[in-house]
Amino acid sequence: MAKNLTIIAFDADDTLWHNERFFRITQERFAALLTDFTDPDHLMERLLAAEKRNLGHYGFGIKGFVLSMIETAIEVTGEKVPAAVISELLAAGREMLEHPIDLLPHARETVEDMARDHRILLITKGDLLDQERKLAQSGLGDLFDAVEIVSHKTRPVYERIFSRHGEGATHAMMIGNSLRSDVVPAIEAGGWGVHVPHGLTWEIERADAPEEAPRYRRIDSLAGLPDLVAEID
Incomplete structure (x- = not known):
């Protein structure tokens, strides 16, 4: 571990x-x-x-x-x-609501790699039924130790989730494409926030990168996550 x-x-x-x-x-x-x-x-x-x-x-x-x-x-x-x-x-x-699920490059192999030595969570927001459908069709569901579908992603939400499933935010890392929802509040909670930019970002999810935060990282794709985690560990 x-x-x-x-x-x-x-x-x-x-x-x-x-x-x-x-x-x-x-x-x-x-x-x-x-x-x-x-x-x-x-x-x-x-x-x-x-x-x-x-x-x-x-x-x-x-x-x-x-x-x-x-x-x-x-x-x-x-x-x-x-x-x-x-x-x-x-x-x-x-x-x-019926569109097929198309995984992004390196998604499956990266999650599988991380699951060997870590507890793996999926933290997403949105409509419950739609998110459950997408997870089921993605073929990734069995790789996660827990799935959290929440109304908003905020510092208190991350604090509760990371405490419920582990030793707290200081031992947790959140990876996502949204600076506003995935990265900034996870860092505020005490965890690592890793930004993986996507070519299309909803205007509401835009935010400035927390460049000065010690626990902020950016990778170009999920393929870079294993090396990043190895560096931090």
Whole structure:
């Protein structure tokens, strides 16, 4: 067993498998449906504002995204959005909930490698049923010692999870693509935060990298994680 790290925790969406690209595809479809009512840039601004406004009501995930699209469509059309457009948006949401899981490069071998000497956690947020579906279809489920699907990723959440499953945050590392959700709060809790950038990042998940934090690291892909862990241990 490694001396310094006992828990290695992974984010799911856009860390282990693709996710954001399906939102981008649906946003393009949304823009096409409303092209006669407003310009695309203004529409995306209104949609983002609705998503931010609704996070406290619907949480993270596809269902909240669809409701925010419908709300935005009602707003930009002055409550005259055709029923056919609403129907199309609902259909787009159902398609997103059924999209196949496509693992990111090095995901399986990296998790398998880390599982040899560490307790492995999956910490993700979003809709419970959708996250459970994606994990089941990913083929990675059996590799995790525990799975935590949470409403928000904050310092207290990480503190509780790392204490519940191990010796606390000081012996834990969180790996993910979101600086705001995966890296910064894990470091604030006392753990290591490892940023693995993804080409597509939701605006709400953007944050400045904590470059001055001693426990912050950045790797270009999951392939670099074993060497990083070996260096820290």
